[in-house]
Amino acid sequence: MDGGQIIASVLERQGVRQLYTLCGGHISPILVAAKRIGIDIIDVRDEASAVFAADATARMTGIPGVAAVTAGPGLTNTITAVKNAQLAESPLVIFGGATATVLEGRGSLQDIDQVALMQPHVKQVFTPRSVRQLVPTIEAAFRIAQEGVPGPVFVETPVDLLYPEATVREWYIDQGGVKKPKNLVGYATRAFLEQHLARQFWGAPGPKAQAPVPVPMHDANRRDVDKLLGWLREAKRPVFVVGSQTVSVAAQAPAIAAALESIGVPVWLAGGARGLLGQQHHLQYRHKRTASLKAADLVVVFGFPLDFRLGYGRSIGSKAKLVTVNLGASALTQNRRPTLGVHAHPGRFITQIAAGLGDGAGAQNAQRWQPWFDEISEREQARDAEIVEQGxxxxxxxxxxxxxxxxxxxxxxxxxxxxxxxxxxxxxxxxxxxxxxxxxxxxxxxxxxxxxxxxxxxxxxxxxxxxxxxxxxxxxxxxxxxxxxxxxxxxxxxxxxxxxxxxxxxxxxxxxxxxxxxxxxxxxxxxxxxxxxxxxxxxxxxxxxxxxxxxxxxxxxxxxxxxxxxxxxxxxxxxxxxxxxxx
Incomplete structure (x- = not known):
């Protein structure tokens, strides 16, 4: 197996169905091998679009999206899309072609310091330097993209790790002019290249690709669950704001939606969580969010930072109990210290709360909170009517x-x-x-x-x-x-x-x-x-x-x-x- 086939085998085991790309000689073996095993190779017109497409795929499927781009300008063209994915917390695996390992830093075509370029914008950079490292490296990349706060990772893939050994040997020995050395320098150069080739291909292809290990949805601790349950039972004007992190495990979306309905709190959906409750739902509101947040006595923000979209936390009334739930520890206290910060998966926390309240709680809560629902609904209906008139x-x-x-x-x-x-x-x-x-x-x-x-x-x-x-x-x-x-x-x-x-x-x-x-x-x-x-x-x-x-x-x-x-x-x-x- 050449490096392209090895990478394709890992992608297949990880459940990848689409690979987005703009072609380049540095990455051709990945594309050809992936196509041969049934992965859909979708070639776009701009490298940024390849990464944006991978981002969208991750959001819709829950499986890290994959993009492969060529070295140098191919990779630099992706930076805005990579940064967008990082801030949107989308798990991606980005393959970037690179010059041959033996030519790094010697002025070869499109050779730049890609590690320094990508490090600020991804969770981790991987730089395999032998064929046997490809499988464990890429499996680690998929795992890290999904662990904790999801995000993009970068795998630099030198061209001489991707092509068949015979082809790489020809590049090194024949085209290097040392097939038949004529002097001591020639013999020394050939010996160096032979040793380098031996290190690259020793132990190849390495371990077989394994099935992915499911990424756990970390539970909140029992004390935090009980504390919020108590506050919910006392609240008269609760509000949930549900953000993208909540649906980062795509397969759990139906269970999370059912849990929200079971709890019965008025909900504003944001970012990738929009649509979680369908087109129309009696708990879902879209307008006048700030007015409701100012009037609420309990606000729980799930997987959504207190950034400019929530007035840096000032949109929430100062007297309200504020609970932030986030996969990122720093996001729990961003711009405003909450009454309770819960470091857990927001979607999992919602299902824990629903289980703690028990069956039938939603109907009871709806009756108890009816005056609050009436107040929110009046604002919602007035805004909808205003929009119709403006139309x-x-x-x-x-x-x-x-x-x-x-x-x-x-x-x-x-x-x-x-x-x-x-x-x-x-x-x-x-x-x-x-x-x-x-x-x-x-x-x-x-x-x-x-x-x-x-x-x-x-x-x-x-x-x-x-x-x-x-x-x-x-x-x-x-x-x-x-x-x-x-x-x-x-x-x-x-x-x-x-x-x-x-x-x-x-x-x-x-x-x-x-x-x-x-x-x-x-x-x-x-x-x-x-x-x-x-x-x-x-x-x-x-x-x-x-x-x-x-x-x-x-x-x-x-x-x-x-x-x-x-x-x-x-x-x-x-x-x-x-x-x-x-x-």
Whole structure:
């Protein structure tokens, strides 16, 4: 077995079904071997998209996503996507090609210090230097990516560990000019190379790949469980905020959803946890979160940091009992010291609380907390009604609120929602509802633009039966619209909706008001539907509000035939998001 085959065997045992890449000679053996054993090799148009796709795959499946990129510029192109995965706490294994071990630091093609480049952005860097080290190294990479706070790891794979020994020997001996040494220097060089080859291939291929060891969901200690149970029984206005960490073990999502229903506390879902309770659920709320957090007497934040999204902890009333539950010890006290910090898996803690309360507790709690539910529901319904009224307003073009209200009615029950943008996407987040768990993909806390193409490619690959919607801003679409080409080549069919107002509107709104100048925020109302056609997809222009439903239905029909489609929506300006800039 060559190194590529060895790596492929580990990927297969780890349950990997997709490997995302942009080709390069440094990594070719990995791609070819993985394809031969049935792993789907999905080659994208930008290395960042490969890592974004791996990120999305990890979120939807719970198995670390895998990307392989070539050395040097191939790896440097991934940095934003890797950092996004680190901050989103997504488990990834990233393979980076590298120059031959014997040529490191000697000026070979694309040879840079990749370890120093990647170390700040991953949980661990692995640098195998012999073929026999590949299996244990990669198995360790998968384990560490999932342990504790999940995140990306990097495996540097020198090219001379991947190709067959005979090929590497030819590179070293024949092409090194020492096949037939003519002097003492030649004999010494050949001896050095022979020793180096012997060290690389001694003991190859090494141990066989093993089945993965399940990563445990760490329980909270009994004292913490009992303390929260007591507070819940005393509370009159409890609130749960449930974040992405809660669903990091994808297979447990149904049990966690059932536990939340059993507990019966009003819930706000955030990040990757959106959709955990389905499209509509009597415990789930989406609007006026801060107002409820200010009024609550008990707030439990599961797997979600007290960062800018929660006002650095100030969104929660000062008199409330605050419980933070997180896999990261430092996150428990970030920006505000809680009444109780629980270092445990947030999803597991929810199921422990449900078990502690016992069967029938949810119905009893709902009755006891009915005045609190009425108060929250009144705010929720008032905001929903306000949004409907704002959707009726006439604007110069298509009203984006009206567009999303109609999309909400038309999306299939198996839909996956990918969002990539600023103002347009944030408007969508208030209106469209994920239909089921692990079906909402946003960048995460890093606020990265450019995730859309890779996320959509992965969504279609992982769930080929699903209807995949990609909500793009016109600015953000420029980062990854070329992945329509990937979709055409691979038979993937997402529906992309581009909100086209010829502006980086989220920035422009405040920049113009505060600084009086739109410089740097102005775009053209580009014919993105024509761009899609150029890549082999279908493009639809939507500039008439009366044709929203017909255009969305046409896009659905095109996608069902296996063709990716881009709807270029000429939207008008609204003040829906005025004053919403985040710092």
């Amino acid at each position: 009726k307003a006439e604007v110069d073009g298509v009203n984006p609120i009206d567009l999303f209200l109609q999309l909400e009615q038309l999306m299939a029950d198996d839909s996956v929602l990918v969002v990539d943008g600023g103002d347009f996407v944030a408007t969508a987040a208030y209106i469209v509802r994920p239909r089921r768990p692990l079906s909402w993909l946003d960048p995460g806390v890093f606020g990265t633009l450019g995730v859309g193409g890779g996320f959509a490619v992965a969504s279609c690959a992982v769930r080929p039966e699903a209807e995949v919607w990609l909500i793009y801003g016109d600015g953000s679409s420029g980062y990854s619209l070329a992945e329509i080409d990937t979709c055409v080549r691979r038979g993937l069919a997402p529906i992309a909706i581009i909100g086209n107002d010829g502006s980086w509107q989220q920035i422009a709104r405040d920049q113009i008001e505060i600084l009086g100048d739109a410089c740097g925020t102005e775009l053209l109302r580009t014919a993105y539907h024509t761009v899609a056609e150029g890549y082999g997809g279908r493009g639809l222009l939507l500039d008439d509000p009366a044709k929203i439903e017909a255009t969305l239905r046409e896009a659905q029909a095109i996608a069902k035939q296996g063709t990716p489609v881009v709807i270029n929506v000429m939207i008008g300006n609204t003040d829906f998001r005025k004053g919403s800039i985040s710092m």
